[in-house]
Each structure stands twice: as C-alpha cells, then as structure tokens.
Amino acid sequence: MNKMLLILIAAAMMLTACNSNQTNPVNDAGSTEQSEHTETAQQNNEPAEGSRNPGEWSSLPEYDVIVRTIDSVDYTFRAVKDNENERILLLANQDGKEKYKTIYIKNTSRLKIIDVDGDGQLYNDVLENS
Numbered sequence: 001m002n003k004m005l006l007i008l009i010a011a012a013m014m015l016t017a018c019n020s021n022q023t024n025p026v027n028d029a030g031s032t033e034q035s036e037h038t039e040t041a042q043q044n045n046e047p048a049e050g051s052r053n054p055g056e057w058s059s060l061p062e063y064d065v066i067v068r069t070i071d072s073v074d075y076t077f078r079a080v081k082d083n084e085n086e087r088i089l090l091l092a093n094q095d096g097k098e099k100y101k102t103i104y105i106k107n108t109s110r111l112k113i114i115d116v117d118g119d120g121q122l123y124n125d126v127l128e129n130s
Helices: 002-018 029-044 063-070
Strands: 076-082 086-092 098-105 110-115 120-126
Touching: 063 086, 063 098, 063 110, 063 120
Parallel strands: none
Antiparallel strands: 076 086, 086 098, 098 110, 110 120
C-alpha cells in the first residue's frame, strides 16, 4: 500500500512538472527585470526582419570588427538577443542562409564571431575602442 501511494505521488509530481507551460516568472528579481528589459529591447530597438542597411548597425561598437572579419558588408543583420549584458546577432547571406553568429558581451567588451557553416570560431577577443 505504501509503495503504491509513493508511486502515485511521484507520478503526479512528474506529470505536474512536465505539464507546466509557464517559464517561471517568479525568479529572482534580476532575472525578471532582465526578461522585461529583453522584451522591451526586442520591441523598440530590433527590426522585425533583418536589415542590410549598414547605417542601422554601424553605430554598434563591434560592427567594424565584424565587417573586417567576415570581409563583406553584404549580409543581413538580425538581432537575436540584445539586453543589458549581451547582444547576439545573426548574419545571413542574400539567400537568407545564416552564415555567422556574433556574441558581444557588453560589460567586458568581448566579441566572438562564429562561422555556423562549420569553420567554427573566427574571432574571440576583447575590443579596445568601446
């Protein structure tokens, strides 16, 4: 009898945990503020589609290094994540295929450029002029 009760309680807990669609909004205060800030940044600062307009992205501190590293400005930039800690951009070619991913850590000014086609990491260094 005790084993059945224990199994029933464990199954109920597992089903309840697996069935939750909520993303845990009651995290610590920093996490909640970060998610609100991310949503605001995505709504206000991020275009709905990617943009080829270099003027829109050239004000970013990492832009010059990105353009020098990939040897072209003919990519569509799309912000995946842009919050107070980091900015993640995806660069796609004219066909819309994602070619590069950049990760910029704002508080340390570290930039990573990754070739998603298999060449791996192309750049990983702290930017001097930011």
